[in-house]
Amino acid sequence: MTIFAVALTYLRGRLVASSFTAFSVALGVALVISTFLLIRGIKDGFIEGTTDYNLIVGAKGSPTQLVLNVVFRIDVAPPNILHTIYEQLQADTRVDLAVPVALGDAYQGFRYVSTTADYFKNVPWRRKTFTFAEGRLFRNDAVEHPAYEAVLGAQVARQIGLNRGDQFYQGEEMAEYPLTVVGILRPTHGPDDRAIFFSLASFWGMNEVARQMTVKPLTAVLVRPKRLSDLPSLHREFNVAPETQAVLPSSVLLNIFNLLSLAEEVLKMILGIVALVVFLYLFVAMYSATLERKREVATMRAIGARRGIILLIVLLESATIALIGGAVGIAGGYGLAYLGAQIVAARGGLAMNPLVFTPLQFVVLAGVVVLGTLAGLIPAILAYRTEVAENLAPLS
Amino acid sequence: MTQGQAAVTLQGVTKSFPVGNGRDLEVLNIQGLELSTGSYTVLRGPSGSGKTTLLNLMAGISIPTTGTIWVDGTDIFSLPEPRRDRFRAEHIGYIFQTFNLLAAFTALENVLLAMMFVPTLAKREQRQRAEEILGNLGLKERLSHRPHQLSRGEQQRVAIARALANNPPFILADEPCASLDPNTARVVLAEFLTLCREEKKTLLVVSHDETALRGADRILEMTEINRPAEPS
Numbered sequence: 001m002t003i004f005a006v007a008l009t010y011l012r013g014r015l016v017a018s019s020f021t022a023f024s025v026a027l028g029v030a031l032v033i034s035t036f037l038l039i040r041g042i043k044d045g046f047i048e049g050t051t052d053y054n055l056i057v058g059a060k061g062s063p064t065q066l067v068l069n070v071v072f073r074i075d076v077a078p079p080n081i082l083h084t085i086y087e088q089l090q091a092d093t094r095v096d097l098a099v100p101v102a103l104g105d106a107y108q109g110f111r112y113v114s115t116t117a118d119y120f121k122n123v124p125w126r127r128k129t130f131t132f133a134e135g136r137l138f139r140n141d142a143v144e145h146p147a148y149e150a151v152l153g154a155q156v157a158r159q160i161g162l163n164r165g166d167q168f169y170q171g172e173e174m175a176e177y178p179l180t181v182v183g184i185l186r187p188t189h190g191p192d193d194r195a196i197f198f199s200l201a202s203f204w205g206m207n208e209v210a211r212q213m214t215v216k217p218l219t220a221v222l223v224r225p226k227r228l229s230d231l232p233s234l235h236r237e238f239n240v241a242p243e244t245q246a247v248l249p250s251s252v253l254l255n256i257f258n259l260l261s262l263a264e265e266v267l268k269m270i271l272g273i274v275a276l277v278v279f280l281y282l283f284v285a286m287y288s289a290t291l292e293r294k295r296e297v298a299t300m301r302a303i304g305a306r307r308g309i310i311l312l313i314v315l316l317e318s319a320t321i322a323l324i325g326g327a328v329g330i331a332g333g334y335g336l337a338y339l340g341a342q343i344v345a346a347r348g349g350l351a352m353n354p355l356v357f358t359p360l361q362f363v364v365l366a367g368v369v370v371l372g373t374l375a376g377l378i379p380a381i382l383a384y385r386t387e388v389a390e391n392l393a394p395l396s
Numbered sequence: 397m398t399q400g401q402a403a404v405t406l407q408g409v410t411k412s413f414p415v416g417n418g419r420d421l422e423v424l425n426i427q428g429l430e431l432s433t434g435s436y437t438v439l440r441g442p443s444g445s446g447k448t449t450l451l452n453l454m455a456g457i458s459i460p461t462t463g464t465i466w467v468d469g470t471d472i473f474s475l476p477e478p479r480r481d482r483f484r485a486e487h488i489g490y491i492f493q494t495f496n497l498l499a500a501f502t503a504l505e506n507v508l509l510a511m512m513f514v515p516t517l518a519k520r521e522q523r524q525r526a527e528e529i530l531g532n533l534g535l536k537e538r539l540s541h542r543p544h545q546l547s548r549g550e551q552q553r554v555a556i557a558r559a560l561a562n563n564p565p566f567i568l569a570d571e572p573c574a575s576l577d578p579n580t581a582r583v584v585l586a587e588f589l590t591l592c593r594e595e596k597k598t599l600l601v602v603s604h605d606e607t608a609l610r611g612a613d614r615i616l617e618m619t620e621i622n623r624p625a626e627p628s
Contacts, residue, residue: 002512
């Protein structure tokens, strides 16, 4: 037999207690891991969504609302701006690319996003590329003859079950403007996976108010300047204009992150308490187990076990529970993070991919094992100091 | 320090325990005692006369207040504790009154555990020896049974096998059959004594059983060898 085999046998001998203890470690670790993964995923999701365009021009109001609504399709839609703003930006020599965006209703929770082919253009500075799993982009139809062709984000197609050629509409009043699926995008792991895209002409054709307007409405224009040095002047110009605001997505992101960091600090404190509770639970479990088997420890000493071996056995038991709990907890943490990401995406619209595996998980596991071993230190010392003759005496 | 041909020698051994108020109670005072190599000695005495204390001292589990104890030519209390533990594992087999088997371990594992502390045999050979000893004690079909799955007689046999596992020259048995019914006690004791005598071990058995007394080379009365000081 080896010392490790002895430790495992003791754990096996109190299988229910050992399992519950390992499970509590796993729960604690899963909570910590999933929280950090989700926080990182949320941050990455925000960064992913906001870094393609340097400027967003929309109506006067809350910059945060504009960015959240236009980029992440969260929050209520801000007031509209006129199409002439887009034309102005498109003609501006400082602008590399201007993309008009109009956000409307939703179909089964998936937001309508009307835009142009430029939104999907693959350019070197874009973090993600758009490719089609099926079909093609909607036509660049004329305002007078909207085609009502729709392109679905990957998650939309998967969840609703619409296929190419299918027609759909939301609400009876839209029955005469059904949209036809002409293309389905591959996953981009961002907010676009949850959007239904169609042309601006189709958007205006479906909207009773817009139909009447001579100058058509937009929600915002996404802007990429030719040179970053042109950004301040563009920002200033459209900010001082009476009907528009220009928002730097990076500054909004900073505000969001500042808010998140407050929540993060509170969460860290709570998780610290959770970790302490788990540590104490493991300590109490090992302590009671050691008290219960003083006689057995004395017997092992009497048949030749050195004190150091006794100490090692108890430490190994504690470390093994921590190892099993830690490994299961890390796997569970990823599972929880995945579920959490699905919920956040479904309710908040922020898409993220928290399932990023890094060697850091091994560091976390090592840390859990070290802490778990420490939790067994006092019980191990208790076992180490067990008096042999006193604990071998017959019980009656 | 080494000592003559006797397997076990006690010289001027006393053991006292503190009883509070700065006072000690002397429970053992044995000026001289020798057990010859290969001898079988039975130790008798009333309850509380110090029999278990004496066995614990001889096993090196308890430290005498004064005196020296030689086992197999070695002053066991001149050894540092870790070496004394190793010495005990190699030279002394101890059978406890209440078996003291480890509940989570099978019969085989209880025996293998004793061998773990004296790793002179390879793992496979350890297993073979453990199986052989248990087989000699009629437990061939019980190797994978845990103590709660064994009868009391079988448990005591496992305890005997554990004591013999490392082939120690000196065996201490503290009322080995006190927990057994008379018939089982007779059978188990007879098997135990046969095995030990065959292997020429030095035996010290605390017992009042007729089977144990029969065939003993010597019967020691605690009241005769132990002269503790009167409590003050």
